[in-house]
Amino acid sequence: MKLALLCVGKLSAPYLRKGAEDYSGRIRRYLPFREAELKEEKGGGKKADPRYIRDREGERILEKIPRGAFSVVLDEGGKALRSEELAGLIDRHMVQGTPELVFVIGGAYGLNDAVKKRADLVLSLSAMTFTHQMARLLLLEQIYRGLTILRNEPYHNT
Template sequence: MKLQLICVGKLSEAWQRAAAEDYEARLQRYFPFEVTELKEEKGGRKNDPAGLVRREGERILAKVPAQSYLIVLDERGRQHSSEQLAELLSREMVQGGRDWTLVIGGPYGLDPAVRQRADAVLALSSMTFTHQMARIFLLEQLYRSCTIIRNEPYHNR
């Protein structure tokens, strides 16, 4: 099983990159893991958020492997506890074995076509986070899930 994270936009701050790189390295101990960063669409003179999101959505879907279990992050998605996310990951490892692709959209969100393709829509919180912070939080939760599955001491139960 392989994990892929598709993100719109880069991490702009050094501390964000350091945190993401740390969790990416930790995840590599459990799974082959890859991050694909897509360039944010720019508004130009005519700021058209719907058009930006649609174009980003087309580029996202072009990067999603056909057989991958697709999880998109969206504030309207379903919230899971850390244990529930670990259970979902564990169940897929044992029963499905499909690779996972996780998607974090850009500042204007995700195109409805990406949500429609998704096998699951996940919300990290009912609060709104920048897409850069969502990336760090998601990486940490994926790592935490791995430690829960392996009964390692990172997660305090």
């Protein structure tokens, strides 16, 4: 099985880039992993139109989710999972032979309804709100943690 992360926007802060690169490298030790950064949409004028931005970004996201992939979309209204439950999700898809597990993080204005409807799982990282850039680092850490749980490695202390 392959893992993928689709994100809107680039990581702007050096500490976020460094952390994301570190966890991406760790994930690649376990499974093939790719990341795709999609361009952030401009507001289309002086005042940003969040709906317009979400819709344009959503179109680009949907084009990048491969047919047959299981998609996990991050949204504050999604289901919260413990680290062990995320590990179980990854494990089930590895055993079932899912070709690709794709995680999706929207831009600054979130995701449109079409992307959420396409999702096989809508996931929340926390009841708190994070920037989409911070969510990326947190998600990568949790994917790595899940993989170490599956291997019964000491990174995850229960």
